[in-house]
Each structure stands twice: as C-alpha cells, then as structure tokens.
Amino acid sequence: MAADGLLQQARLLQLASPALPVGAYTYSQGLEWAVESGLIRDEASAGRWIADLLAHGIGRYEAPLVFALMTAWTAAEPTTIRRLNDEFLASRETAELRAETAQMGFSLRRLVRDLRDASLNGVGETVETLPEVAFPVVWAGIAAAWKIDPSAALTAYLWAWAENQVMAALKAVPLGQASGQRLLAELGGRIPDIAVDALNLPESEWSNFTPAFAIACARHETQYSRLFRS
Template identity: 65%
Template sequence: MSLVLARLLQLASPALPVGAYTYSQGLEWAVEAGLVRDETSAGQWIGGVLEEGIGRFEAPLAACLQRAWNVADVGEVARLNGEFLASRESSELRAETLQMGYSLRRLLRDLDDFPLPEVLDELPETAFPTVWALAAASWRIPLADSLAAYLWSWCENQVLAALKAVPLGQTAGQRLLLQLGGRIPPVVQRALVLPEAAWSNFAPGFALASSQHETQYSRLFRS
C-alpha cells in the first residue's frame, strides 16, 4: 500500500478528531418535520444535498483550494476561504465549519513534520475545507481522490446521523452508503471542471432545515 493512500485513509477516517460526528447539517430537523422518516427518504435527502448542494459549490471550491495550496497561492486561498464562510446560510453551519477547521488545524500543528504555512495564522477565521485541502496538498494526494474522500466523509457522517435520528439499522446504513458511493464519481468529475461562474449554493430546503434546527427543542446534534 502506498503512503499516499494511507494518508488519504487517515484524512477520510471517522476517527479524525474534528468533531464531524456531532453535526447533522439540518438532517435532524428534517427528521423532526417528517421529511426524512425511513431509508428511502433519508437517501433522497442526503443524495439531493450531495448532488445539488455540496456537489455544486463546496466540492468545486475545495478542489480550487487544493490547487491553490499546490502552487502556494496564498491570495487565492484567502479569497476562497472567505467565499466559503460567506456562503454558510445559518449561524450553525458557519460555527460548524469554523470549529472543524480549527480542530483540523490544531491536529496538523501537533503532527510530526507538518509545518503549517503562515497564511493560516493570518486568516482571522479558517473554514474546514481550507485546512482539509492543505492536508491533501501537503500529502500529495491526487485531486480527484482527495475530493472523492471529502465527499465520502460527508456522506458517511450524514448516514450516521440518519441512523441515530430516524432511527435506521446498520444494514440500512450500509445500503445507503453503497448507493451514495455510486453517486460520488460523477459529482467529483463535474466539480473538477465546473467554472466558478457556474457554482451554485442554492439549496433552500437545506438552508431552512439548518435554520430551523437552531431552535429545535430536543436534539442530538449541534447543527
């Protein structure tokens, strides 16, 4: 097994201590509202956000971030980081990416032989995809592979949230991951070539779910 593959698996592992498992990104409210109530509706919700939300904005932005890190274009990194923070539709989503970005930056700082670039200290706030892309670039992970892993990690966390909130069984979760995994390659290929003018973060259902979750009375997840 190559070292690059090992680093990719480490970066995509649920054991990565960034707190991703504590977030549902509005999925918990969708369960409360009855929009997600079983395996089929969970797959529709997660798959829809994957293809029409994260796949059309966060994924191509993360790809551009890794390209910028590859050539040490700190100005572009700062611009894209700011664009992503400005795109967060609710205070929960914004707090989530900042907390996860901070946690991953702290982890990388504590790892051996991982010097962090000064630009990270100069950014007042650092989004999670900004630091993820830095790790992928530093470990020389091919862009298509790192983007697929980024999306897989997101899908896995969403499925785990559905298992707890709906709730669903473990076998249902594996069926969902099998379906979602098959949808990732075309999302990656589109994200790699999608021009910035065509990026779209328009997902009103997702935004409303996240906003409603902020005042949900009883909940398991932070967002």
C-alpha cells in the same frame, strides 16, 4: 504500485476517517430537523435527502471549492486561499453552519501543529494568519501538502461527508446498520460522477442554492430537543 503511492492512499484514508479529531460526528447539517419535521422518516426518504444535497449542494460548491483550494495550495497562492476561505465562511446560511465549519477548521488547524509533520509547515504557517479558518481550507491544504491526487481527494471528501450524514440518519430516524450500508452503497455509486463534474466545474458555475437545506438548518437552531449541534 510504488510505496509513495501507497503512502498517499494511507494519508487520504487518515484524512477521510471518522477518527479525524474535528468533531464532525456532532453535526447533522439540518438532517435532524428534517427528521423532526417528517421530511425524513425512513431509509428511502433519508437516501433522497442526502443524495439531493450531495448532488446539488456539496457536489456543486464544496467539492469544486476543495479542488480550487488544492490548486491554490500547490501553487502557493495565499491570496486565493484567503479569498476562498472568506467566501466559504460567507456562504454558510445559518449561524450553526458557520460555527460548524469554523470549529472544525480550528480543530484541524490545531491537528496540523500536533502532527509535527514538516511537510505541513507551509499549511500551518498560512492558516495561522487567518482569524477564522473554514474546514475545507485546512483539509485541502493537508491533501495538497501530502501530494494526494485531486480526484482521489474529492472522492474521499464527498465520501466522508456522505458517511457522516448516514451516521446522523442512523441515530436520528433511527435506522439499522443494514439500512446504513445500503445507503452508503447507493451514495458511493454516485460519488465518482459528482467528483469528476466538480473537477471540471468553473467557479462561475459554482452553486449552493439548496433552499430546503437552508431552512432545515435555520429551523434546527430553535429545535426543542436535539442530539446534534447543527
């Protein structure tokens, strides 16, 4: 593989890394309440919860949204980028979820400036015009500017989300490290098909209809004792 291709792989690993300074590790997206309520109590139930949300929520809305955003960034279509940003913010079912994506988007927007990478100048200029920017919007902009293959980008985006959920389960259930690796192996095996489907899903068929997830996120807002911010 040519050096340019290897550089894109390295950049993608950077984008998908838990070390990305956006605070993702502080959020559980309702998983903590699912543990508190008894819906998640062991490795098997954690796997079912995360896999269902990956397939029916993240995979059918966030993933195709990221692909559409990468396409818009590549084609320099700021109107589409703004529309998708507004729609994603409006799609957040609870105050915590909206605050989560806005905080992570704000942090990633700041990172665009701090990286001092000339290839990201266009991304920085566009996101600075948005009063509130969602995390996937900035993430997709960086991926497009770094010329990362969309299928690889979606795979990494889904993996990063799944890894964060598993890490939350390890802390909240709690589970052991071996359980976490088994869960990641199982989820990782599902991600390629979900990514391919997302690449081909028309916008008219996008859906984040996951009622149990929405209820868990809403209940988390009044949970008495918690480790996570969502």
